[in-house]
Structures are given as C-alpha cells and as structure tokens.
Amino acid sequence: xxxxxxxxxxxxxxxxxxxxxxxxxYKLKELVMKMLEKKVERFIINLExxxxxxxxxxxxxxxxxxxxxxxxxxxxxxxxxxxxxxxIELTKLMGYFPIxxxxxxxxKRMEA
Amino acid sequence: MRDSVISLLSGPIFPKLVLxxxxxxxxxxxxxxxxxxxxxxYAILSGLLxxxxxxxxxxxxxxxxxxxxxxxxxxxLYLTMRPFRLGWAFWLPLSVDAIALIFLALDAIGFSFxxxxxxxxxxxxxxxxxxxxxxxxxxxxxxxxxxxxSLRSRGLLAIALAIYLIGGSLAGxxxxxxxxxxxxxxxxxxxxxxxxxxxxxxxxxxxxxDYYEESVDSLYDLLLATGGSMRGEGFLQDVVDNMxxxxxxxxxxxxxxxxxxxxxxxxxxxxxxxxxFPPPFKLPENLPKDAEHVEAYxxxxxxxxxxxxxxxxxxxxxxxxxxxxxxSLPDNxxxxxLKVGGFLASxxxxxxxxxxxxxxxxxxxxxxxxxxxxRCKLLANFGSIAVANSFSFLEAAERSDIERESDIxxxxxKKLFPEELPAVAGLEFGAFSSPAPxxxxxxxxxIQTRPExxxxxxxxxxxxxxxxxxxLVMIRAILHLITASxxxxxxxxxxxxxxxxxxxxxxNFATLCLAAVDSRTGVADISCAGHQSVVVCRSxxxxxxxxxxxxxxxGIDRNTVYPSSRVDLDKGDSLVLFSDGTVEAMNAQGKQFxxxxxxxxxxxxxxxxxxEMVERIRSEIEDFAGxxxxxxxxxxxxxxxxxx
Numbered sequence: 001x002x003x004x005x006x007x008x009x010x011x012x013x014x015x016x017x018x019x020x021x022x023x024x025x026y027k028l029k030e031l032v033m034k035m036l037e038k039k040v041e042r043f044i045i046n047l048e049x050x051x052x053x054x055x056x057x058x059x060x061x062x063x064x065x066x067x068x069x070x071x072x073x074x075x076x077x078x079x080x081x082x083x084x085x086x087x088i089e090l091t092k093l094m095g096y097f098p099i100x101x102x103x104x105x106x107x108k109r110m111e112a
Numbered sequence: 113m114r115d116s117v118i119s120l121l122s123g124p125i126f127p128k129l130v131l132x133x134x135x136x137x138x139x140x141x142x143x144x145x146x147x148x149x150x151x152x153x154y155a156i157l158s159g160l161l162x163x164x165x166x167x168x169x170x171x172x173x174x175x176x177x178x179x180x181x182x183x184x185x186x187x188x189l190y191l192t193m194r195p196f197r198l199g200w201a202f203w204l205p206l207s208v209d210a211i212a213l214i215f216l217a218l219d220a221i222g223f224s225f226x227x228x229x230x231x232x233x234x235x236x237x238x239x240x241x242x243x244x245x246x247x248x249x250x251x252x253x254x255x256x257x258x259x260x261x262s263l264r265s266r267g268l269l270a271i272a273l274a275i276y277l278i279g280g281s282l283a284g285x286x287x288x289x290x291x292x293x294x295x296x297x298x299x300x301x302x303x304x305x306x307x308x309x310x311x312x313x314x315x316x317x318x319x320x321x322d323y324y325e326e327s328v329d330s331l332y333d334l335l336l337a338t339g340g341s342m343r344g345e346g347f348l349q350d351v352v353d354n355m356x357x358x359x360x361x362x363x364x365x366x367x368x369x370x371x372x373x374x375x376x377x378x379x380x381x382x383x384x385x386x387x388x389f390p391p392p393f394k395l396p397e398n399l400p401k402d403a404e405h406v407e408a409y410x411x412x413x414x415x416x417x418x419x420x421x422x423x424x425x426x427x428x429x430x431x432x433x434x435x436x437x438x439x440s441l442p443d444n445x446x447x448x449x450l451k452v453g454g455f456l457a458s459x460x461x462x463x464x465x466x467x468x469x470x471x472x473x474x475x476x477x478x479x480x481x482x483x484x485x486x487r488c489k490l491l492a493n494f495g496s497i498a499v500a501n502s503f504s505f506l507e508a509a510e511r512s513d514i515e516r517e518s519d520i521x522x523x524x525x526k527k528l529f530p531e532e533l534p535a536v537a538g539l540e541f542g543a544f545s546s547p548a549p550x551x552x553x554x555x556x557x558x559i560q561t562r563p564e565x566x567x568x569x570x571x572x573x574x575x576x577x578x579x580x581x582x583x584l585v586m587i588r589a590i591l592h593l594i595t596a597s598x599x600x601x602x603x604x605x606x607x608x609x610x611x612x613x614x615x616x617x618x619x620n621f622a623t624l625c626l627a628a629v630d631s632r633t634g635v636a637d638i639s640c641a642g643h644q645s646v647v648v649c650r651s652x653x654x655x656x657x658x659x660x661x662x663x664x665x666x667g668i669d670r671n672t673v674y675p676s677s678r679v680d681l682d683k684g685d686s687l688v689l690f691s692d693g694t695v696e697a698m699n700a701q702g703k704q705f706x707x708x709x710x711x712x713x714x715x716x717x718x719x720x721x722x723x724e725m726v727e728r729i730r731s732e733i734e735d736f737a738g739x740x741x742x743x744x745x746x747x748x749x750x751x752x753x754x755x756x
Contacts, residue, residue: 005376021743022551022576029619031376054692054744055553055665059574059619062668066618091623091642092662096669 003031011042011110013103017049020057020084029060032068041073044106048079053087065097074098076106124292125169131299132162138306145313148258153191157184158302165295177285177294178233179216182209184298185273189239192269193246195258205238212236230281237277244270257312265308272301323483330362330487331494338498351502352384355495356470360386362491363456363484365472369410371422372460372468372499380426380469381414390475392434392455393420394442401445425457425469431489432457432471436479454480458492462500470495517577518550524581525552528588534560538631538754541566542722544730545747553580554691554745555588561595564631567604570689570749572643573622574665583620583667586612601626601639602676605666609641613670621667625689627751634681634753639674641666644692647714651684651755654715658707686725686752688714693744697737705736722752 001018012035016028032043045064050057061077068075078100080088088094100106139155146152164180186209193202212235219229246266276297283289337354352370360368367387371380391410399405415423425432434441434455444450453474460468470492474480525547533541541558553576557569571587573580590611594604605626612622623643629636638646642665645658659679664672681687690710697705710729717728726748733746 003376023743034376054696055572055574055621055623056576056619059621062621063617063619090644090662092664093642093668096664 001025001027003027005031005035008107011044011107012040013044013046015046015049019052020047020050020060021052021054022056025057025060029063032064036067036071036073042110043068043073043075044103044110045075045077046079046103047077047081047084050084051082053084058087058091058093061097062093074110076100076109078103078106125165128165128295128299129162131296132158132165135299135302135306138303142306142309142313145316146257146309148195148256150191150195150258150261151309153187154302154305157187157191158299160184160187161295161298161302168291172286172291174285175216175220175229177290178229178280179213181233181277181280181285181294182213182216182236185209185236185277186239188269188273188301189243192243192262192265193239195256195262196246198242201242205242208238209235230284233277233285234281237274240270240273240277243273257309257316260312260315261305261309264312265305268304269301272297276301327487327490330358330491333362334358334491334494335498338495338502348499348502348506349384351498353386355491355498356384356386359470359488359491359495360472363472363480363488364474365454365456365480365484366390366475366478368470368472370460370468370470371415371426373426373466374414378417379414380417380422382411383468385411388449388475390450390452390473391444392441392452392457392471392473393422395444395450401447401450403449406450421455421457422469422471425459425471426466429459429461429466431459431485433480433482433485435481437477448476451476453478454484456480456485456488458489460492460496460499462496467496467499514550514577518552521550521552521577521581522547524578524585525555528555528557528581528584530557533558534566536560536566536631537564539566539629540722540752540754541568542724542726542750542752543748544726545745546730546742547745548693548742551576551580551743551745553584554693554747555584556689556747556749557588557591558749558751559592559595561628566629566631566751567591567595567601568627568629568687568689568749568751569624570643570691570747571622571624571666572691572693572745572747573620575620579617579620580622583612583616583622586615587622587624587666600676601628601637602674604628605639605641605674605676606672609666609672609674610670612667616667618668621665623665623692627687627689629681629687629751629753631753634683634685636679636681636687637676638679639676641672641674644690644695647688647690647711648679648681649686649688649714649718651682651686651718654718656711656715681753683753684719684755686714686718686722686750689749689751691745691747693742693746694733694748696744697733697746698740698743699737700740705733709736722750725750725752 001016001020001024004015006013014031065075076098079102080099100109135158136155139151139158143151161184186206212232216229216232243266280290334355337358338351356368356370367389369382369389370384372383373380389410395406395409399409417423417427421432436454441452441455453476455473457469457471459466460470472488529545533543543556545554545556553573555571559567561567569591571584573583587608590608594607608624624641625643625646627636627638627646638659640661641663645660648657648659659677661675661677663674695705695707695710713729713732717725720728729748
C-alpha cells in the first residue's frame, strides 16, 4: 500500500493505492494520527485505487473515523467501489462512514 | 646533391637531429600526462632547435645565432611562466626581449646602433630573472603538473640559461666553443625538463594512490562506525551521528549536519549535528546569537524541498562545493564562529531516491580542496547505503517483534478452540481452523447448551496478534457465560456486543456468527454480526442457500440490534459456517477461492460425514491456493443433521 498526500485549500486528500489489509492498514492510521498532531482538521481519504480491503482495513477506517469525529474535525471517504464497497456493506458500515462519490463532491461538502 | 647529403649525414649535424627526434618523442609521449599542453610546447621547441641546427649547418651568422637564442630562451621561459598567469611580470621581460630582437633585425638590414649582437643577447636575462624570482611574484598555487614543473625546474633553468646567455656573449657566438657546445647544451636542458616532468607524474601517481588508500580507510571507518551501532535502541540516531562525524573528520571540516527526508512530506529535517557548524543559511533575526540557541535552532531546522541550499540539494540531488569564504553565503553577524569558510553538501541517494543530505563546513576563513569535496561525495554515497540499511534493520526488528507477538497470539488462539467437539445426539460436527502466520484472529466453537441443543460459533477479529486474540477471549468468555440462558441468538449477540463495545479500540472489532440448532426439530436460528453468510446445503437435492444479513460487527456500537433468521433442516442437511479467510484464500495468480467454489465443494461432498466433509473442503482450498502463503486465518465449521 502506498499513501500520497495532496492539498486542496484547507483540505488534505490522502490517496490510498493498493490493498488495505492486515499488513499495511496501520500505515494509514499512523499517517492520520501524525497529521492530527500537526493540526490538520479536514481529511479526504480517496479509495479510488483500492481494490481489496479486509477487516483490518475496515478497522483502520473505523478508528480514523471515530478519532476524527471525537476531535470534532472533518473526514470524508471517497470513491468506494467494487469489493471494498461489498465488504463495507456486509458490515453495515456504509451509514457509519461519511462517504462521497467523488473528491469534487467531498470538497463541496467540506465547504458546506 | 648525393654527396652533400652524405657529407651532411656524416657531419656533426646528424647526431643532433637524432637527439632532437628522441626529445620530441619523449615530450609527445608525456603529453598524455599533461593537462595544460606544456609538453606539446616543448616538443615544438625541440623541433625548432633542430631546424636551427640544420640551418646553421649551411649558414653561420652571429646575428641569426643571437636572435634565435633570444627566441629559444623566450620560448622556454614562456612555457615555464605561462601556467601562472602572471600578467605584467610575464609580459614586461618578454617585451624587453622583443625590443632586443628589433635592434638585431635593424642591425641585419644595415641600421647599426653600435651595439654588439652578442651583447644584445643579454636581454634574454630579463625573463631569466623573472623566473629566478618566480615564488615572489606568484599569485596562484602550484596545483597543476605544469606549475609543479615550472617551480621544480626554476633554479636549474635560471642558472643554466644565464650561463648560456652570458657564456655565448663572452665567447662570441661565432667561436668554435659555442658552435660545438651550444645545441647539445640546450638539448640536455630540455631533456632535464622531461625528467623533471616524469618525476612529477610519478609523485602524482603516488599521491593518487595515497588518496585512494585514505579513501578506502575512510570508507572502512564509516562502515565500522555506522554498522557497529546497529543494535539496541535508537540505533538509527547512532548511525546518522557516526556518519556525520566520519564525514567531518575525513574532510577536515569543523562541523557537519545530516538531514533526512521526512516521510509523506516534502521536507528535509536535521537529524544529526557534529562539531561547530556555522549555518550556511540565514538565521532568524530575532534568534539570540549565542552558541546554545544557534545549536538548538540548527538541530530542529527543517527545509522545504527547493528552499535554501539544503532544500535545493534535496530536490535536485546536486552536490554543492564552496571552497572558501564566499559572498553568496548568508551573513549571520560579525561573530567569528558564525562565519562560514568552506562549505560542502552532498545528497544521500538510494536507487534514484534522495533520502537526505550531508553537509560539512569550515568556520572562519578556512576552506576545502577538490579532494575534500570528492571525499564528501564518496562518503555520502556509501553513507546512503548505511542509512538505508538501518531503515531495513528497523523494519526487520519491528517484524521480529511482530513475530514474537504472533507466537504468543497463536498460543492464545489454540486455547480458544474446543479441545473436542461435543457429542450431541442427532448432530455431527466437523471443524478446521488454520491460522495465517502472525494473524491468529479466527475463533470457532461448538457449545452444548441443552442435551439436544448446540450453539455453533465462528468469529473473526479485525487486526491480528494479541490485540485480536484478546477480543476473541472476551467474546468466548461472554458466550460461555450467557448460553445457559434460554434467550434467542439475536439477544445473545446483543449481549456479546454490549460486553465488548467500549472495552476495546473501535478498530479491534470482530465479526461473529451464531447458529443455535435443535437436534430434535432441526430448527436452526442464525444471527450474524458483520460476518460472512451461513451456507445451508440440502442433502436430498444438493440445493444451496445462503443465510445472510448485513449487520454491524461486534464492538463498534453498543446499541446495535441484531436480526436473526430461522432455517429448518431435514435429516442429512448441513449448515456451514466459515470466516472470510476461507473464501478469500488466494492462489499464485491472485484469484480468490470464492463463494462459488466453496458452494460446489460443499455440494460435492454433502453425503460424507461432517468431519470428512471438512477435510475434503480443506484440501480443495489448499490445492487451489497452492504454495501461496495464507494472508488470513481460514476457518470452517460444518454441522450436519444425522440421517439416522
């Protein structure tokens, strides 16, 4: 899994590339925690290039989501598709995560 | 004609020409070692000398002898002094000689000024004097082989040429002594110059070997310093500390820093500081100019890629070489310890990726040589490998921690599984669970709740190792405690969820599937929490049905309400519970085993006893996955309603 950060105004977009599984989901968690330390308040996690996720990946997303919610900051997850979508649906967490179809939509929601 | 050629060859001119040819060969041979073209100059000079001898064999003239002597002496001195770019000190003596040549030329066409031609040749002494006092008028170092040659041969040349000019003047250029001795004398002198040059080339070779030996030494030191520290805590810090110390010592610098690229960010940060390091970047105006504050500032300095010298090196990967005090360096005040003398910076590059920068400085008016710069680049290259090695070592250490933890987790998991499956009249059970190395996050159980009832359990905790194991231990304990109640599976699920939620981190949730079966009626109540569906296989028809219900996993939301489904099982029908590792078992081509293959496998062995069904399905999965290592635990639990 490979993580890249880009910035759009106040928003930090994290592009996740590859598989989010047991062996690397912690990287995303660590990255977000680091960014929180640096006072980043608006996150967009882009899963466009993620084709596989397991329970640890879901776990990492839940952890990130609940931490950001607790701190009162904003998070949107975008481009959930394919088997990732199936897994999230199976665990009935589509409602739990703040989700947008695209990054543009997420950016608009951030400003709202 | 033939006779005149024979007399020429048998006369004294022939050995002179051979000598000149040899000299030209020697100079042309040495040309390869010479970077400034001096040797070609001397070869031409030797050729001119031979030409003069050839002319003198036919014509003997005092005027011509003096004029060509002045020209030859000027030629030698021109070649000797040219490498130093002396300016007027170079051109003034040569112009005196030019005037002397004009006098001689006027004399030749009849305008005599009463000057003896043999006295005019003494004008050649002016450049000889300049050569004798060369060290006094030098403005540059003797850092090339041509300059070395001039300096070493200066004494001999000055004396020999002075003797030649004065001797010629005293004896007269038409005297027999001069005619016989002059050209061998000059040939010998040129030959001596060639020997001097060979000596210099030899010295350069020795010094190059010394330099490389020292480079090898410095590399050995560096590897010892950076490799020896690869143990214990904080060794990455040791590696960078030792590396910057090594570079400082081997370049003779006063201090140095090492910066590493920051992960996920476009910046480099100072990670090590050694010695006294006057910063080659601008310090903030309001920073107190005392050693303590400046050092603290440098230690915590961070540069965006492209920002300042270090950001530039980190972005472009170019080396920076400032040999001595330079106006381009920032002025951080009048304090002498803040003045930057020489300054070197080299990128740390590994497989085309810039991982950091190492930089050394000389304080005050000190400076660096090209060799120091080369040394800095060399150590940076090898140091990059040491730094990268320590990154790999860190990863390996982390991995070994994980492996140790996973051993503990594997033990925990083993204790979770039932030692033997209970015997419930009318029901058969079969189960397998093969943990993936380092994962150990699956759990299965069969709990006899009444003589005729059993509760089937398959769970999968998110994450791995001890953290996952702990959640499973909690779930198992709660289940064994509450199954004595007469509540339905959905309520049991809610109780488990309440018991776990809030007690574990939200990313340590678990999916769980419960199926309560009554052996007499064949009724199975099924409830799932974010888990894979349960497969029902009809014995009579081979029909398959998946009982699925999307629901929130255990441990996320305390108030989750779980649904349940009811299935009626006939005799011979089976119920299959499994974890996601089973259907996601992957082969070398990256294909998953999948629900379809699992369904087909169940169908094909539905008439076998439960444990044999499990074994058959297991071997199908293993055959499919081949040698690929399992990424997740695979667990399968089969319950079959006995036919009899």
